[in-house]
Amino acid sequence: MIEIEDLNVVFGRAERGVHAVRDLSLRVEEGESFGLVGESGSGKSTVLRAIAGLITDWNGRISVAGQPQGKRRDRHFRRQVQMVFQDPYGSLHPRHTIDRILKEPLKIHRMEASRERIVQALEEVGLDATFRFRFPHQISGGQRQRIAVARALIMEPSVLFLDEPTSALDVSIQAEILNLLARLRRERGLTYLLVSHDLAVVGHMCERLAVMRQGQVVEVLAVEQLRQSTPDHPYTRRLFQAAHGYDPAFVAQLADEALG
Amino acid sequence: MTAPTFSAPSPTGVKAWLLSDVPHTALQARCQRAYLAWCAFRGNPIAMTGLIIIAALVLGAALAPWITSGDGIAQQLSDRLLPPSAEHWLGTDQLGRDIFDRIVWGSRITLYIVGLVGVIVVPVGLIIGIVSGYVGGFVDQALMRFTDIFLAFPRLILALAFVAALGPGIENAVLAIALTTWSPYARIARAEALTIRNSEFILAARTQGASSLRIIFGHVVPLCLSSVIVRLTLDMAGIILTAAGLGFLGLGAQPPSPEWGAMISTGRQFILDQWWVPTMPGLAILTVSLGFNLLGDGLRDVLDPKSGG
């Protein structure tokens, strides 16, 4: 479904620029849920945005559903591939009502924007018609993220990009949103590309994952392999262990490496 | 978030419609927002003072034929230079015209000038600024250099030059003022657009396939509008003073038009013995400028939640 070869993203001028992504190659199969894990500065969000056509300073080959992609994305792509962002408040326009936010993609693609369609979209994500004319600041973070998901799915795409979709939410709300995303994926046969710094979230949602560090893919492995704690790369092992909480012995080991 | 516990008496009728938790139409949602903004505004005494002054100005201008005793233009030489009294509330000028009448009729001119300037300046500044900020690159550079040219000239001087070239008269004065006033608005709009451009909701709109036009008009303009409006109200005082300045120099509204600046100009020779002749229009300018400033401050507190508690 998604094929990336030798992707390089450099921000700024070539010599003094930031090489955010280096020689990255990935394959995501149709219907798969694939995770991109890394710490800050690993370039994971940048990869997502490059595929989505939100940034143009890249070179390499990107192909989605068999179609090679250039700097711009056409309308067909926009219907097929949608995105959910991290900040639930930031991704909804503060002055638009929920109704307008949900109608916008339908209007852009000249699809029918009826009341029934909007209410159906709301119900799919566990909300109801009373939310139609509220403003984003009047609803909670979890509810806003549900609206973001509803907006992404209202055009019936086949691929969903998720950029840290639950990082800004409380743990109990995160569980609800993750369950919602899993259910929708099952029901609609979607392909997910999930970016997160939280290994546990990726472990729960995805079948395979790629670990990124400083713009490069360190390892691609199946979640099962991660679970049985047999990742090949020491960095992956380190991330895995760090995700289990504070352990003085483990941290002492970390401290020996460059702290800076 | 845990729900706050509070109890309040339940309202009925229009108020219930305005305060209800679940709006049923887009119109209701917008009215609710406006109502809440109004409540916030109402709680600010300074803002309310400004609003009252401007409301009085507008009302006075609208009701001019009914609250004045004449048209402020007809001369009555037997009544020249009378001090303020019960019959002539603000006295009479050197041609026997009632000053109160002239000020009220002159308020129409003032409103005409500021209204027209606002209507020209806001859209022009917004469009140039937002396109510049959102599109960036060469377009940004070109538009901003164009804006800089206008920004570099001192307002009154440029206005004088325009009026000198185009001839005196109120429309030319308006055009001259507008030409010298629009550039800061473009700058403000551009600064806002630059910040908004990287917001996630703009990214979201782009991933949906929204065109730049749709994003600019549907997403960016509504957010830039409030800071531009606030700036306009705060600028009003300056616009009024520039118009008065032009009128003072005889380049704005022509006699016998009761334009406040012209009134000060023709009245200044009487300032020592018949102080009311130039002072009353001066006070009118002061009050209205103050009113706009206070209104602008209040609007900013309501529309820009970042400044203030």
Next chain:
Amino acid sequence: MAEPLLRVEDLHITYHTPKGPVRAVRGVSFDLGREKLGIVGESGSGKSQTGRAILRLTDRRAEVRARMLRFADIDLLSADERTLRQVRGKRISMILQDPKFSLNPVMTVGRQIDEAFLVHETASRADARQRTLEMLRAVRIRDAERVYHAYPHELSGGMGQRVMIAMMMIPKPDIIIADEPTSALDVTISLQVLAILDDMVTRLGMGLIFISHDLSLVASFCDRVLIMYAGRIVETCRASELDKARHPYTQGLLSCLPSLDQKTDRLRTLVRDPSWAEPEGTGP
């Protein structure tokens, strides 16, 4: 048990809004000894407010009431501003979430730490500089001289947080209140920062209040844990005994976390029982 460093009894924080009173903290009581105490809660639970109330740094609009708010022999509730200023920073310090917002962006790091020292002790600038460099090395910053002359924006998140710790530790306080100190950091960096905190707290015999939304992190780092919900403490237990938690909210929080070790199809979600927001035994 030794005399606790801090005693909080029946703390209430109420905001008076135009729509009515909002009770952010409702009757919180706990003691702090020379230990690491974690306060865990979701947003709106009142945990940050509690932390700030100890230093009397809550918002001006908030009303703070308590039966007792005592630090060592000082009654924080009735203390005047002067006494409070001597307590803040010198005897009770606070570390916040994002060092970028807590450090002055136009002053070098070294100068800021010097100032933190000189506010509470009379010493020469040279002495202060010495102490600062020592402190920077104590938080495992290798190139202390370079960092001394750097500006906050030149530091990475983890480095900035260590600088914050250095700044807060320099007057050798008795209690540190850390409000989400590692939430903005990568996991591996935050573990290292915690190790430094752990080391200093243990060596200097301080009390630490660790406020966080991350239950598993707090459980692995702290000695005791308080769970807050809707302004109340719903559970208190030793960190090692968290799996034996009795309150359904705690159990719910633990079970709704995605686990790395086990595959689950569906995460358990929390069903909020309104009775959790009520006190045990009704009453005003």
